[in-house]
Amino acid sequence: MIPRPIQRLLLTTLYDAFAEWADAFAFACRKGCATCCTRSVTMTSLEGDGIMTFLAEADRLSALSAPAFQPTASRMGQCTTNTFVAAHLRGESVEEAESWDLRPCPFLKEESCTIYPVRPFGCRLFASLDPCAASGVAEMAPGYLAGATALLQYIEHLDSGGRWSTMVELLAGLRTGQADGYGQTTAAIPGFLVAPDERDLVEPLLQGLLAREVENQTFAQWLRKARP
Numbered sequence: 372m373i374p375r376p377i378q379r380l381l382l383t384t385l386y387d388a389f390a391e392w393a394d395a396f397a398f399a400c401r402k403g404c405a406t407c408c409t410r411s412v413t414m415t416s417l418e419g420d421g422i423m424t425f426l427a428e429a430d431r432l433s434a435l436s437a438p439a440f441q442p443t444a445s446r447m448g449q450c451t452t453n454t455f456v457a458a459h460l461r462g463e464s465v466e467e468a469e470s471w472d473l474r475p476c477p478f479l480k481e482e483s484c485t486i487y488p489v490r491p492f493g494c495r496l497f498a499s500l501d502p503c504a505a506s507g508v509a510e511m512a513p514g515y516l517a518g519a520t521a522l523l524q525y526i527e528h529l530d531s532g533g534r535w536s537t538m539v540e541l542l543a544g545l546r547t548g549q550a551d552g553y554g555q556t557t558a559a560i561p562g563f564l565v566a567p568d569e570r571d572l573v574e575p576l577l578q579g580l581l582a583r584e585v586e587n588q589t590f591a592q593w594l595r596k597a598r599p
Contacts, residue, residue, distance in 0.1 A: 372531050375417075380586065381529055382418070382526065382529070384580070384590060385492075385525060385526065386492070388579060389518075389519070396512050396515060398499060402483060404503075405482045405484075407509065408478075409475060410474050410475075410538075411473065413452075413536065414536075414537075415491075415533050415541075416534040416535075416541060416557075417526065418492065419491075419538070423542070423545050436546075439477035441539075442540040450466070450555070451527055452535070453557070453559060453561060454558050456520075456560075456562065456564055460564070477539065491538060492519075492523060496522075498515070499511065518569075518572065518573040518576045521565065521576075522580075525560070529593075529594070532556070532557070533556075534554045535555050536553050541553055560594075
């Protein structure tokens with residue numbers, strides 16, 4: 372297993388690669404647009420550790436005891452990104468979430484994110500070519516979601532032995548030291564769901580990320596070390 376400090380460096384590297392790639396899209400998203408900031412956002416315990424550290428350094432951990440951060444009966448289908456992709460690659464049907472919890476994220480204050488520097492990738496990938504406040508529906512460019520999903524898979528793969536769940540649920544487990552009782556165990560990458568007409572857009576993102584170096588090894592080399 373990769374040491375946690377290295378995992379965090381790899382996560383930051385992935386965030387940077389994604390931000391550079393996504394910058395080419397003319398998204399309408401601006402500060403104050405918070406339609407997508409809901410309690411349905413999912414993440415890994417690797418990302419959760421970063422949020423916990425951020426809150427601790429700002430002496431804000433006590434905020435997680437507030438009622439808004441208490442998990443409710445899970446509304447999400449208990450299927451991680453990689454297990455979802457694996458099922459599709461096997462030709463199996465996948466049970467979708469029964470409903471989404473569209474209540475505002477408890478970290479949202481005055482339409483702005485209060486943990487923005489450490490927000491999970493599930494937040495970073497939300498984007499729309501047109502303002503979606505009126506319709507509530509995001510319009511994404513072809514291939515964009517495939518690229519973002521592939522990076523979600525990388526993050527889950529890196530967090531070997533970690534957990535995957537909604538952000539609110541997983542933070543509740545991390546706060547009490549009982550994260551193993553929440554969500555699902557992270558899984559290895561089984562493959563990708565990139566359509567042939569999306570490859571020209573997605574492959575430069577993935578190949579560029581895999582070639583980046585972290586602590587004198589490429590991202591690709593670290594990925595191979597992440598899972599036995």
